[in-house]
Amino acid sequence: MENLKVALVYNQVEQSVLAAEKLKKLLVASGNVIDQENPDIVISIGGDGTLLSAFHLYIHRLDHVRFLGVHTGHLGFYTDWRDYELEELVETLCNNQEENVSYPLLDVVIRYRDGRADKHFFALNESTIKSLHRTMVADVYIKEELFERFRGDGVSIATPTGSTAYNKSIGGAVLHPSIEAIQLTEIASLNNRVFRTVGSPLVISKEDWLEIRLPQGGEHIVTVDQFSVQQADIASVYYRVAPDKIRFASYRHMDFWHRVREAFIGDLK
Known part of the structure; x- marks a missing residue:
């Protein structure tokens, strides 16, 4: 798989800033390029609000980009990865074929x-x-x-x-x-x-x-x-x-109803 051009969008919470710095180093070390102007992948780091900001920031490139969310707080509906899984995220980006899921x-x-x-x-x-x-x-x-x-x-x-x-x-x-x-x-x-x-x-x-x-x-x-x-x-x-639709990188896209249960009901055991 070709090296990816990746843009990072993150909030100013300390945990998100630290995760963004670490993710940049991991991406560059694996041969990928940080490109905030013309990315292939946009990674948001924070919560659902950060993903919304990333979406509107790159709304003019919906045909060209896929989004991926890293959450640094509570489970979000648009964020599939945690900030302690960055090594696995980068490895998956580098080794998996391009897959995505589209939402209206x-x-x-x-x-x-x-x-x-x-x-x-x-x-x-x-x-x-x-x-x-x-x-x-x-x-x-x-x-x-x-x-x-x-x-x-x-x-x-x-x-x-x-x-x-x-x-x-x-x-x-x-x-x-x-x-x-x-x-x-x-x-x-x-x-x-x-x-x-x-x-x-x-x-x-x-x-x-x-x-x-x-x-x-x-x-x-x-x-x-x-x-x-x-x-x-x-x-x-x-x-x-x-x-138009938004495309999410579906390397490990969590089932929607699982998200709903986790967010509003929690553990049933």
Whole structure:
């Protein structure tokens, strides 16, 4: 196997910094190259937040890079290796054939009323919409058909991998990442004799799309993973399963349901 070009992204926790320094030495000693500009492999060292940062840092190279996570704290959903397994990680990188697993992403387009150009994003976990100062009112369209008028704190649209994050905390379902779909989950919706929504998470296939149309005059905040866009005059936010995917190096990719059990249930013995 040819030597790899590797980029390292890590947080500033001491344990992560030390792991990054050690990993650099091991990679170079094994004939690989540290290349932060045009890598073949991006290794994040920290937790899921660090992996999210790495994803957005190299989002323009999704067709060319694979990601791999080393966690230096609690078990994460995107991190397969521990910081005490670096020698084994490098040996595996050097000796194994290229394999990867792909996960769906969320395509996000923010549209404005005043003629400004649309803003386009990809999300690995989720995007949310909330009103800044009052109950949010929004029309939810599936394809071109009005599905419901939402009133409440906001809405979350998550990928399958993001379904275990904020989506789960607000009552959304956990989806296996092999399912190419996105999920709409309401945040504290108002449901009574006057106002009514479906009140349950909606799983939207890759053939469909969502548009959340917002009323004129409101000020809203739209989040995309850990980033936020706070502006007035947002006309709508459009969501679909993205045509691009994120690829993870699957040298030792942990089973998804094993991750879920470890994260939320723990040892059953």
